[in-house]
Amino acid sequence: MCSLAKDIGIDLGTASVLVYIKGKGVVLNEPSVVAIDKNTGRLLKVGAEAQAMLGRTPGNIVAIRPLRDGVISDYDMTERMLKEFIRKVTGGFHLFPPRIMVCVPSGITEVEERAVIDAGRQAGARRVYLIEEPVAAAIGAGIDITKPDGHMVVDIGGGTSDIAVISLSGVVESASIKVAGDQFNESIVKYMRRKHNILIGERTAEQMKMEIGCVYPKEEEATIEIKGRCLMTGLPKTITVNSTEMMEAFEEPVERILEAVHNVLERTPPELVADISNNGIVMTGGGSLVDGFDKLITARTGIHTVVAEDAISCVAEGTGKSLDSLGDMQDGTVNLSRRRQMN
Numbered sequence: 001m002c003s004l005a006k007d008i009g010i011d012l013g014t015a016s017v018l019v020y021i022k023g024k025g026v027v028l029n030e031p032s033v034v035a036i037d038k039n040t041g042r043l044l045k046v047g048a049e050a051q052a053m054l055g056r057t058p059g060n061i062v063a064i065r066p067l068r069d070g071v072i073s074d075y076d077m078t079e080r081m082l083k084e085f086i087r088k089v090t091g092g093f094h095l096f097p098p099r100i101m102v103c104v105p106s107g108i109t110e111v112e113e114r115a116v117i118d119a120g121r122q123a124g125a126r127r128v129y130l131i132e133e134p135v136a137a138a139i140g141a142g143i144d145i146t147k148p149d150g151h152m153v154v155d156i157g158g159g160t161s162d163i164a165v166i167s168l169s170g171v172v173e174s175a176s177i178k179v180a181g182d183q184f185n186e187s188i189v190k191y192m193r194r195k196h197n198i199l200i201g202e203r204t205a206e207q208m209k210m211e212i213g214c215v216y217p218k219e220e221e222a223t224i225e226i227k228g229r230c231l232m233t234g235l236p237k238t239i240t241v242n243s244t245e246m247m248e249a250f251e252e253p254v255e256r257i258l259e260a261v262h263n264v265l266e267r268t269p270p271e272l273v274a275d276i277s278n279n280g281i282v283m284t285g286g287g288s289l290v291d292g293f294d295k296l297i298t299a300r301t302g303i304h305t306v307v308a309e310d311a312i313s314c315v316a317e318g319t320g321k322s323l324d325s326l327g328d329m330q331d332g333t334v335n336l337s338r339r340r341q342m343n
């Protein structure tokens, strides 16, 4: 199959990979998981099909998440996964190879940046560019970042939360912490063990987070019935959990995110803080969908906070749209400023 060149934006996230094609929108949204045959090293499945194998594989098959905690933990597998996804959306051979912009986790090293660029080139891209997550998130959320006007973006993903102040297309101040949606799940598992003496799996924790999770008091309390293994008897047990308990469970990760937001605001030049106060804070990423996050940040900073429309796909959209502003420059990193703080 052969087709005309398309500009492609890829959000290479620790939880999921989204691919955006200009004019078509988000065409692929799959978990960042690969399944391989341990004996031969052969890649068996990627994405949703590989995820279904997590925790359920026979001895010779392993399903792994090659990106963990916001960094590439398995370099080779990330490259293979990326190639597979690109092949899926482009259909392989091209008369006019596409340009690809990849939004990478903020903790990425130069060696990993190279690996992502190589993966894109090997998958047939004409050019491969990288963009930092908060910049892509801001563009995707519809913010005009080219003006000398301060905007704050709080992107809560799976592995990392990125907080950035952007003005004149660059990151002025930022912080990246390894506390995000995945840690919320871990907090639920720990809480259930501590408070209810019950062991639950990651998927149950995720379901609880989505259905009754909240970080600000809900108008009406919600409950969920869940099953786990009783740590006293070793037998299955069913209990009912309420949303107030979720707030207790989330206390630690939430406080760390709020502290990071506060620290970034403290380091931001006063003129830009005044802009942010006028413009408000925009939240993106799947983790920002935990109920009440916008209300909590508004209450704790005094700055009006909103969750972007399409919070999950706006990084991918921003990544794709950022290609519009490029000429045909060489491969590399696109963001104008890389000032950031890793905690």
Ligand SMILES: Nc1ncnc2c1ncn2[C@@H]1O[C@H](COP(=O)(O)OP(=O)(O)OP(=O)(O)O)[C@@H](O)[C@H]1O
Pocket (backbone or CB within 6 Å): 011, 012, 013, 014, 015, 016, 017, 070, 105, 156, 157, 158, 159, 160, 161, 180, 181, 182, 206, 209, 210, 213, 284, 285, 286, 287, 288, 289, 290, 291, 312
């Ligand atoms: N409706 C929802 N409510 C609460 N959490 C959600 C919801 N939808 C997704 N999430 C959480 O969002 C996280 C994934 O977000 P996202 O897809 O933005 O991350 P990512 O870009 O893959 O990760 P990272 O930015 O860390 O690389 C997961 O932890 C998931 O559980």
